[in-house]
Amino acid sequence: MARTLSNMLPLGTIAPKFTLFDTVSETHKSLEELKGPKGTLIFFICNHCPFVIHINPELAQIGLDYQAKGISLIGISSNDVENYPQDSPKLMKQKAKEAGYTFPYLYDESQDVAKAYDAACTPDFFLFNTNLQLVYRGQLDDSRPGNDIPLTGQDLRNAMDCLLAGRDVPAHQKPSIGCNIKWKN
Structure with a gap:
């Protein structure tokens, strides 16, 4: 299992806008309509990565714990489904149900959103404040x-x-580690 580190997008970066297909609701959703009143957590995941499978229980719990507090969660899969069919939108919807996701699970078919966020691995986390400025990028835990x-x-x-709480997020942040995003050739 490959161990790819996240690229650590510079803190303060404004979240790139997007509109993607939500495999759960089967509608297109934009960042503007999904952003949370107190913050937005955008993360790149996929169905088959052992690192994501490992964290799925905690990811689902974070969704339950923090959506109620005003932080929106947005999962995105950008993997090449031609070479990794287990990450197809149909199976993404199934995985969201099985894993207990209470948040949208979006499909980035063009991979443009992953590139805009400089995402490198699954999982790769990006936490933005109410102004959509990046305050955290890094790992879930050790x-x-x-x-x-x-x-x-x-x-x-x-x-x-x-x-x-309105406190500064500590600047020392460890990169996430996971499988590399499966880029198209």
Whole structure:
């Protein structure tokens, strides 16, 4: 299993706008309509990555915990489905249901959104404030498949708690690690 680090987009970057197909509602959704009143967490995931499969229980719980507090969650898959058919939109909808996602799971067919966010791996997390300025990019926590560290979401939860409390998010942020995004040839 490849270990690709996130690229760590510069803090303060404004979230690139997008409109993508939501595999859950089967409608197109824009960042403008999905952004949260207190913040927006955009993350790049996919169905088959062992790193994403490992964090799915915590990801679903974060959705339940933080959407109610005003932070919108938006999952995006940008993988090449021609070479990785297990990441197709139909199977994305199924995965969202199985994993208990309470947030949109968008399909970035052109891969333009992943490129705009400089996303590199799955999972790759980007937390934006109410002005859609990047305040956190990095890992969920130190847990990885097979390392026996409990899954807590500690790093990401701390960033979201700081955002909600009006405190600065700590500038020291560890990159996420996961499978590389499956780019089209």
